[in-house]
Amino acid sequence: MDLTTGQPVRYSTAAGRWVLLATVLGSSLAFIDSTVVNIALPEIGRDLGADAAGLQWTVNGYALSLASLVLLGGSLGDRYGRKRIFLLGVAWFALASLLCGFSPNIETLIFARILQGIGGALLTPGALAILEASFTSEDRGKAIGAWSGLGGIGGALGPFLGGWLVDIGDWRYIFLINVPLAAIVIWVGAKHVPESRNPAAARNIDVVGVLTGALGLAGLTYGFTAWPMDGPGSPVVLVSLAVGVASLVAFVMYERRAAHPMLPVRIFANKAFSGANLVTFVVYAANGGVFFLFVINLQVVSGYSPLASGIALLPTTALMLVLSARAGGLSQRIGPRIPMTVGPVICAVALVLMSRIGPGANYWTDVLPSVIIFGLGLSTLVAPLTATALGALEDSYAGIASGVNNAVARAAGLLAVAVLPLAAGLGGGSLTDAAQLEPVYRNTMMICAGLMVAGAVLAFLLVPTRLPAHPPARTFCDPGSTPAQPQVPERVA
Template structure:
């Protein structure tokens, strides 16, 4: 260890020193400018998520994609994030969150551009996976920068504003995406990430300051990375493929068994690794563990249930992409409002009460949306969307602070990765499990409702095509010469079968939200906020 030299003589000493945030010269490293910069980068990821949701029906039609293909556009992205997030957080802890954030921004923007030029479902899915990998670098690095830049008394406020910015970009996504899809094409929803990424890169180069703790890791746990990545991949893969293979199929069971074995081996290895990928000592904090489980359950219910909302609005109600985006505004708008308010409230009273109440709001919204019908009016759907947004904002802010705030500073990146991994794994599992439940329900309801309408039997191949259409609520055009009454009966059968599956999915999501409210009882504010440690 070299002798420290006064800052006036050596502007950038090679060893970290403990300072208060914002003590550096100029604008570089200023906490609020850091927040602005990382929020812009994360906005690109949030914007992409909602834009793609609105574009999914058009992608399906234009590329002739099946429901499984459309799910893979989402699941491939989520799977890549889930597999890579914790490792990416460790990379940020090791090499610096600033560098990791900038690489993530560039890679995400480039992958988005390539998707726009792709002309096949396989190309879209492949580069959605790459988007996920670069997003994995970006997301935990952003939280690591916030954790290191803000003192304890300001961290909740910063995360609240960060959540509001994400909510704003989420709100803009359906509108911007709808306008682009309707007036240009679905490819343009990916091209829009390029200018956003370029601006985030420029701001990051000039405004972000490298933050590393004195006890930052110096090596990588390669066996741990391999075991954890394999475990999560096999788990999500088995759940995605189970509807196609069958839940009792040998392939499904094999992947689940391999996943469980890898998780067990990962835990055993982490106990003896000199520099573990995910230090198990972090989970001695009951609050951190509860926050992680809460994030998984929240994402399971929300992302799994909301996956089919765009199909409901566009295919059942016949809305355009722009109209469906407008109808989602109550959801994202309430997230914008509730996130900063939740940050201030949690700072005053702690996370436990607000999180329990917020998850109960989510549960009420989920149960409410389970009652949607093909002719449900705008007022009712907007009401449930608003209640859902009112609950989601505090959960996002509170659970994030509980996880990141209760982790030691030297593991801030890993904690950020854990928070994002919990959300992405939960979302992927929710989409897969609730999607499978919905498909099963539709497959059962469709023949029953078809018989009730006394419609003529269909050949097996036609029946399978009709099931695929019903799973996304899309009534195919009736053959030429079909009587109007028969065509209307077919449409009614398809829509009512879809609604039957949608209702089941939201009931299950509501039950999960109630369980999450119970988990929220064990949360509390971070205990490791001892002040940022940064390079000056």
């Protein structure tokens, strides 16, 4: 929406560029911390004396709170204002980053990462919901494609920035750098992003839904993370997995009956929405495994420095920057099914090649070809997938649609980090020992390639050629910072 007219903006206008800039910068905070920490894991392990489980929880603590609460973040944005919740999340994220940067031990770092995830859960769905509510329907594919490409810069520049900071100074700088970036986001967002919300959204918070959903993900994640060290018959593992499954079942049952659910289960009756989120779960589980182990393997097995392993994925970033907006526009013209089917297949080819990266790997012949192919696959896939997940529902559900899709993606990555090393044969081994990591990495890349192929099959079967048209949006948009309240006429004397 334009600040002066209150009308949806075009992708090419100045108002559209400001909205895009604010959402990209904000999302990049979360994207950067989803990737940059992986670069620093070996240094964090050595500095804080952390074992494999501690390093997994450094990643999973952030992903767990983000995945558990991102639905709540989308729901709060629909209720109280997407801009308001977005900026609150950015500020929260910055404060948690300070705590990460000054953590004296691995336990404090994990706790601070959990707090970071809460901030990410507030800001991430708000960014996409703001785009969905602000741009004209014919420009949303381009806007989301540009957001994917530009946001991908943050995700892939994160390892480069992290590697450079670790090389020249200390792993703590990778968290402290978030503070000035957050300040810029808050200034741009407060000045240039209009407020929007769903006036029909309930004002109360679904406490039972929040607790059961979070407990379900926490139980599954803790159980799978403890499995390699404690064994499958351990009471801790069995109880954690049982609590996780029972809580998720309770979550679904309660949401079906609740008067004002955090997650309206009826939205999954929409085949395009359900299909897009199922594809999201499968392909982002693969991405979670790739981004967790790829840079660690380059350092531990192939002998790359943190900086060299950080810049290894820059070609993927460059391709997403150049191609994502075009892929979004193409998807709007020909429909999402073809890009969402072809993209994962291209990624699968790249991951088979990545599985061959071992000791003494040469970047130009062993690493770069797979990275380029992977970038082509993600560029083809991500924008159409995101646009389908948001565009399948009416615009008034922009917040919850974004929240669901982000929750699915984060939960997939979260479970991938916990489960894939176990499935690949890590057992009680170490992620910083080359002999133990090499076969685990190779097996994980092949499993992830299989997941990508499964995603392509699901997209072909479940995603429609064209998304249905929706009635006019019922989303309220106000040029001011705070959602306006209905004005009550004064009583005439």
